[in-house]
Amino acid sequence: MADPSDGPRERLRRRLTGFVDLVRSHGVPVGVGAEVDWARATSAIDLLDRDGFRAASVATLAKSPDDARAVLAAFDRYWSLPDAAVELPWAEPETTPLAPRRRAPTRPRPGPDVGKGDPSPPVAIPLGTYSASAPSAAHPLVPLTEREVRALRRGARRFRREMATYPGRRRAGSPRGGVDLRDTVRESVRHGGEWIDLRHRAPRPSRAELVVLWDVSGSMREHESRLFGLVHALESSSRRSRVFAFSTRVEEITAEVRRFGYRRAAEAVARRIDRTDGGTRIGRSLHEFSERYGRSLGRGTTLVVLSDGWDLGEADLVGDELARIARRVHRIVWVTPYTRRPGFQARVGALRSSLDQIDRLLGPEDFESPWPLRPFRP
Amino acid sequence: MVGDGSWESAREVEELLRGQDYLADPPLAMAVYLAGRLGKPLLIEGEPGCGKTEIAKALATATGGELIRLQCFEGLDARSALYDWDYPRQLLAIRMHERTESPEQLEQEVFSERFLLRRPLLRALDGDAAHRPVLLIDEIDRADEEFEGFLLEVLSDFQVTIPELGTIRARRVPLVIITSNRTRDLSDALKRRCLYAYVEYPDPAKEEAILARRVPDLGAAFAREIAAYVQRVREAPDLAKRPGVAETLDWAAALVALHRTGLDAETVAATLGFLIKDAQDLKFLREKPLAISSE
Known part of the structure; x- marks a missing residue:
């Protein structure tokens, strides 16, 4: 008697499952629900219609344009032979050719894994220079103490409350505000239709999305440990936040900063950021940021730029690009490590040309201090 | 062809849309076809002005179903999207019956379907069973994340719960088109419940x-x-x-x-x-x- 586990239907089933596994291995998070949808779709289409099968795979397995590209690439590779779906014996598909994409994981809360007494060795973060041909150099990132990290987290939360909220359109029960007829009527029914209490609702402040642009060029190296602590604290302070690192180009490092705990995040960022030693082109980086991520900015976004303002490019370009961004976002805050230095004035090219667009100029000390954020004085 | 989403093939959808002067690419037509066949919402993302909203209008016209549109905005809540009570009429009813009915009877009376204002989501679930409605949830990325959470029950089970009336299930699963301009990432929970299509600029x-x-x-x-x-x-x-x-x-x-x-x-x-x-x-x-x- 023939083994049913080796029949054409079983081979086809395994072949189909193998495709989903391949898609997953390319970084597309295909859940069981999507897999079931895909399997149902295969029964609703003509499997011999390759283009239709391809389109159905994208419609059911992908959830973003990046996913769609990965599914298409996997499809072309996996179903490369016309009769593969029905005739080929199942085999482990190749998983190497496509570069896995990085996705932001479900947000874990940062753990208190800092300064717990373990003598943590410095984390090597390659930072570096402008020249694209220069070799990458690793520089130690000295972990902050638990006290320092806590102070920064408190500061970041204070910053979020003061700077990263805006009047929302959603309303909530409040002793002030307009009369809420719905609640008033509901309450009056309990008293036989008598309006004993008027209920009120007022607009609820909305939390802004925090977008952090972190300058990791050579001139910022002496401050990088402290600023990474601030970046991590800012990211942790808001449910909606994104982090980008830039020197001569922009990279999103949100997923790495979100790793569980400060130290693991630092290690992940060290692995992620791959640049050379030297200067920065803030204007060009802002331009690239606008082009690639500008559409995700909105009136609920507070943009935080962490940079000393030393720019190898055209200083005016920084002002122009910030003006372009400023039209879209709620606030722009610039954090420079030099605000507390005696005689500091915002005269560095990029900073000077950006002053009109900046809502607040701060230093890392403002986050470490228990006092309210100081007002901006150019 | 059945004009209610029970199409026989993606090509049929393509032709149906072409009849409404909507030229859908085969992948988009396939996504619409599967949304109709599998009874799943279809999330369409893409550049503004590339026909995401138009496809819902074309589908409604082609199938003869009612187009029910929910335009999303910041602060959108269940009152605007699902249902609300007709307060002026409720107040009038309370005044009329306060001397003749007990508080319990009064409450039952004023929170009955007679005083219910049906908003788009409820209309889509509670509508005419003869024609499959097309529910367009437009620009979902403009709504708050809380509203996305609220949508989950509607989109996964096609039912809503009104505390005063109980659970209302869809008489007929509507064809749901959700559009987004990608100004922010949508939650994974919402995306999991949807099929997906991306509309690009045409050549x-x-x-x-x-x-x-x-x-x-x-x-x-x-x-x-x-x-x-x-x-x-x-x-x-x-x-x-x-x-x-x-x-x-x-x-x-x-x-x-x-x-x-x-x-x-x-x-x-x-x-x-x-x-x-x-x-x-x-x-x-x-x-x-x-x-x-x-x-």
Whole structure:
């Protein structure tokens, strides 16, 4: 008697499952629900219609344009032979050719894994220079103490409350505000239709999305440990936040900063950021940021730029690009490590040309201090 | 063909939409077909003005179902999306019956279906069972994340719970089209419940075909010229807002209204505002005009 586990239907089933596994291995998070949808779709289409099968795979397995590209690439590779779906014996598909994409994981809360007494060795973060041909150099990132990290987290939360909220359109029960007829009527029914209490609702402040642009060029190296602590604290302070690192180009490092705990995040960022030693082109980086991520900015976004303002490019370009961004976002805050230095004035090219667009100029000390954020004085 | 989403093939959907002057790419037609067959919502993302909303309108017209549109905005809540109570009538009823009925009877009376205001989501679930409605949840990325969470029950089980009335299940699962301009990432929970399609800018040949169908007075040569020019505008660097198909159609209609039969520098400069909706882009293109002809 023939083994049913080796029949054409079983081979086809395994072949189909193998495709989903391949898609997953390319970084597309295909859940069981999507897999079931895909399997149902295969029964609703003509499997011999390759283009239709391809389109159905994208419609059911992908959830973003990046996913769609990965599914298409996997499809072309996996179903490369016309009769593969029905005739080929199942085999482990190749998983190497496509570069896995990085996705932001479900947000874990940062753990208190800092300064717990373990003598943590410095984390090597390659930072570096402008020249694209220069070799990458690793520089130690000295972990902050638990006290320092806590102070920064408190500061970041204070910053979020003061700077990263805006009047929302959603309303909530409040002793002030307009009369809420719905609640008033509901309450009056309990008293036989008598309006004993008027209920009120007022607009609820909305939390802004925090977008952090972190300058990791050579001139910022002496401050990088402290600023990474601030970046991590800012990211942790808001449910909606994104982090980008830039020197001569922009990279999103949100997923790495979100790793569980400060130290693991630092290690992940060290692995992620791959640049050379030297200067920065803030204007060009802002331009690239606008082009690639500008559409995700909105009136609920507070943009935080962490940079000393030393720019190898055209200083005016920084002002122009910030003006372009400023039209879209709620606030722009610039954090420079030099605000507390005696005689500091915002005269560095990029900073000077950006002053009109900046809502607040701060230093890392403002986050470490228990006092309210100081007002901006150019 | 059954005009209610029980289509036999993606090609049938494509033809159905073509009949409404909507030219869908085969992948998009496949996504719509599967949404109808599997009874799943379809999330369509893409550039603004590329036909995401139009496809819902075309589907509703083609199938004869009611188009129920929920335009999302920041602060949108269940009152605007699902249901609300008719307070003035409730108050009147309370005054009329307060002396004759007990508080319990009064409460039952004023929180009955008679005083219920059906908003789009409830209308889509509670509507006519004979024709499958098309529920368009437009620009979901403008709504708050809390509203996305609220949508989950509706989109996964096609039911809603009204505390005073109980759970209402869909008489017939509507065809749900959700659009997003990707101004923010949607939650994984919402995306998991949807099929997915991404609409890109059309290539010049397709845009020319769209122009020929939607603005038939243009003429083939003029439509080709416009499509080619718009393509060059989209390829121009540093534009904050690239024109979508909607802008192209507006511009073409304006040119027809001006009795133009071809593009020239003066006409383009005078009417560019139909195509470009950003002041800096407009200034940029007026200072550095693009070539009118591609040759």
